[in-house]
Amino acid sequence: MKLSDVTLREGDQMPGRNYTTDQKIDSAHQLDKLGIDFVQAGFPATGEKDQTVITELAEAIQADVVALARALIADIDAALDANTDVVDVFIPVSDLHLEHLLGMSRDDMIKMLGDAVDYVYDHSVEIHVTLADAFRTDTENLIEVIETVPQAQYVTLADTVGARTPKSVEKILLDLKGNIDLSRIGVHFHDDLGCATANTLVAYNIGVAKADISIAALGERAGNTSLEEVVAACSTDRGNTLGIEESKLIPVCKQVLNTLGEEVDERKPILGNKIAEHESGIHTAAMLENPATLEPYDPQRFGGSRQLLFGASTGSSASRQILERAGVDFDDNTVKNYKEVLTEQGPLTFDESITLAKEMFGD
Structure with missing residues (x-):
């Protein structure tokens, strides 16, 4: 066609x-x-x-x-x-x-x-x-x-x-x-x-x-x-x-x-700035494992990008993954403290969350 x-x-x-x-x-x-x-x-x-x-x-x-x-x-x-x-x-x-x-x-x-x-x-x-x-x-x-x-x-x-x-x-x-x-x-x-x-x-x-x-x-x-x-x-x-x-x-x-000089709604399919943005704790944890879990396509395929946000809704699973990717040795207490600071400072992007983890627990 x-x-x-x-x-x-x-x-x-x-x-x-x-x-x-x-x-x-x-x-x-x-x-x-x-x-x-x-x-x-x-x-x-x-x-x-x-x-x-x-x-x-x-x-x-x-x-x-x-x-x-x-x-x-x-x-x-x-x-x-x-x-x-x-x-x-x-x-x-x-x-x-x-x-x-x-x-x-x-x-x-x-x-x-x-x-x-x-x-x-x-x-x-x-x-x-x-x-x-x-x-x-x-x-x-x-x-x-x-x-x-x-x-x-x-x-x-x-x-x-x-x-x-x-x-x-x-x-x-x-x-x-x-x-x-x-x-x-x-x-x-x-x-x-x-x-x-x-x-x-x-x-x-x-x-x-x-x-x-x-x-x-x-x-x-x-x-x-x-x-x-x-x-x-x-x-x-x-x-x-x-x-x-x-x-x-x-x-x-x-x-x-x-x-x-035209604008589109931030939730407009394909073009909206918010359609590849994820903050839910369950969602971000799954997205860190495999983005295809909760996306119909990789936004980069069409020249876009995704945004994972972390804050008050971030759960223990996503927090552990961020700490691991930041190269931090952690236990349950580390995860708890990290989640509390995320709640105070969030929502943060993935890169900002990694930086926060390194600042809090890095050598």
Whole structure:
């Protein structure tokens, strides 16, 4: 499954955000270090900023640069003028969106999309198509639309309002699989129900060819599928890195967040500063023996680090291990005294705890 990063476009559309040209260009260069297949750098029809970003990146990064465009000639021209590698033409396909967003019939929508795709094809640029609100569209209608755009290398099905859960995503994709070659199908999920990453993993298991992802799930409303979560999950559970440089995952994601002025919760999966921090006495004792006891993966695998803390909750077992590693000869009374000082001075890091043991009992 190829990955298309939408951080720079979706993140920039969040309320109160207005990433600068330099922020987007710098972030794209950082993303490129990961080995991302596609970077959706912007929506050129919105103005000069995204046009400049796409023009500069198209010749500068290894990833294919994607420009978003509505199924309108003016939007497509803006993308073409920016010398993008890929034009991603999007159009609503659900009955609800056709009525209230486009105000046109399904037949008219299909003609509009066909004309737009033909126009891109005539300019010899790679074509992707995104079907908005696809996961609230009848399967028969999806098949009809997909079959009308054979020129598109990928057709992405978007869960535009984050309305689907893994069970319904599985059903829709399996229904399609009997009629459509999934090697052309991509997915785009929003996290309104907290299911974006899970939905993407379901799509991966079924065999879709491409997924839109975003660093730290940055995106409109509740955000999009999290890049780092999908990569870590596929790598640890399926042995597939999706072409991403594992050891660079956390550092690059944090670099991009810093460049864009974005923050994440300290308990955010993969990226949060607290997720590999352990203080419970039972936990730290086990972690000193074998970290895999209470971690799904070694944080260093993805460029992170763990933190063991010792203090009031540290038990006798962990205290003995620290004293032993500090090279201290100890008995039960030594352990008792050490625990008392840990309680007073903690929480301390592992290195600080070793130093304390040496100061208290060293020769």
